[in-house]
Amino acid sequence: xxxxxxxxxxxxxxxxxxxxxxxxxxxxxxxxxxxxxxxxxxxxxxxxxxxxxxxxxxxxxxxxxxxxxxxxxxxxxxxxxxxxxxxxxxxxxxxxxxxxxxxxxxxxxxxxxxxxxxxxxxxxxxxxxxxxxxxxxxxxxxxxxxxxxxxxxxxxxxxxxxxxxxxxxxxxxxxxxxxxxxxxxxxxxxxxxxxxxxxxxxxxxxxxxxxxxxxxxxxxxxxxxxxxxxxxxxxxxxxxxxxxxxxxxxxxxxxxxxxxxxxxxx
Numbered sequence: 001x002x003x004x005x006x007x008x009x010x011x012x013x014x015x016x017x018x019x020x021x022x023x024x025x026x027x028x029x030x031x032x033x034x035x036x037x038x039x040x041x042x043x044x045x046x047x048x049x050x051x052x053x054x055x056x057x058x059x060x061x062x063x064x065x066x067x068x069x070x071x072x073x074x075x076x077x078x079x080x081x082x083x084x085x086x087x088x089x090x091x092x093x094x095x096x097x098x099x100x101x102x103x104x105x106x107x108x109x110x111x112x113x114x115x116x117x118x119x120x121x122x123x124x125x126x127x128x129x130x131x132x133x134x135x136x137x138x139x140x141x142x143x144x145x146x147x148x149x150x151x152x153x154x155x156x157x158x159x160x161x162x163x164x165x166x167x168x169x170x171x172x173x174x175x176x177x178x179x180x181x182x183x184x185x186x187x188x189x190x191x192x193x194x195x196x197x198x199x200x201x202x203x204x205x206x207x208x209x210x211x212x213x214x215x216x217x218x219x220x221x222x223x224x225x226x227x228x229x230x231x232x233x234x235x236x237x238x239x240x241x242x243x244x245x246x247x248x249x250x251x252x253x254x255x256x257x258x259x260x261x262x263x264x265x266x
Contacts, residue, residue, distance in 0.1 A: 023047050023233035030229040047230035048238070056209055057235060060217035064196060065242075067129065067213055071136045071195040076188050078137055080180075083146035084172050088158070098147070104140035110200070117204055131205045134215070136195055142187050149183045150176060189250050192244055214239040 022030055023044035029036065053056050067198050086098045102131060115127075116135045125131035161171045177184065199215035206212055209220065 002038045020237060021231045022229055023237050025230050027228055027230045028032065043052065047228075047234035049205065051231050051234050051238070056212075056217060056220075057214075057238065059210060059221075060212050061209060061238070064213040064215075064239075065204075067132050068192055069124070070133055072188055072192045074133070075137050075139055075142065075191045076184060077193075079139060079142040079187070080146055080177065080184065081172075082143050084176060086143070086147045087150035088168075101140050101143055104138075113200070113204060115199075120205055125205075125228075127206055127208045127211055131259050132211070142191065145187060146180070146183065149180060153179055176193055185250060187248060192246060196243060209224040212261060 021037060021043075024045070024047070025039055026041055026044055026046060029039040030039065032039070067214065082101075085103075086094065112135075120126055120131045120135070123131075125134070156178075157175055158171050161175055166174070197215060198213075202213045203216045203219070206216065209217070218232070218239060
């Protein structure tokens with residue numbers, strides 16, 4: 001079992017290691033035949049300095065950071081509020097509305113590209129931060145996950161708070177959310193990763209290089225530099241570093257949140 005997992009880990013890491021090694025080579029050494037793992041001339045940071053000096057990588061990095069942070073905060077807030085409403089509020093049509101929300105998980109996002117684009121253009125939000133952010137704020141899967149977790153929180157806690165005079169909003173903010181830190185952390189990481197890696201929508205809604213995010217900008221790097229493998233790999237490594245750092249910092253919360261999804265009260 002351990003040997004099999006080790007083999008799978010090596011297979012998974014091999015492309016990443018190759019990308020790092022390629023980004024550290026001189027450009028001429030990336031296309032030598034036969035391929036060299038360690039080139040005779042050694043390694044260099046030339047590809048990284050070229051990308052940072054000649055491209056818009058810093059601008060795209062800032063754009064991705066702003067968009068991803070705003071999308072993560074607003075998505076978690078909206079999804080948590082919607083999930084709490086489905087879990088604790090009784091109103092006419094609640095089951096049907098929740099069923100539609102769950103059904104939204106099965107709708108491929110590509111189907112919504114054309115109507116979303118036309119809507120953003122009609123609102124004058126093309127080539128704007130809002131145009132990139134707004135369509136990413138509703139994530140039915142996160143509403144479903146949070147709702148299942150909220151269902152497991154004991155009602156007695158809320159009833160005791162009501163006896164003390166707490167309202168619905170105060171109960172949500174001061175009791176339910178603190179008890180849901182693990183699942184909120186996991187959901188935040190999932191939303192963060194998806195928003196950071198999102199290519200299709202930012203690619204469609206933006207044409208101004210000053211507003212492009214990293215996934216879209218990397219395509220421009222490839223087309224502007226031609227096939228320069230060292231620079232392409234260097235750009236990809238720099239773009240992926242925030243995700244690696246985020247996972248290393250919050251891996252416990254991610255695992256705990258996934259493990260306790262739907263159990264509640266943990």
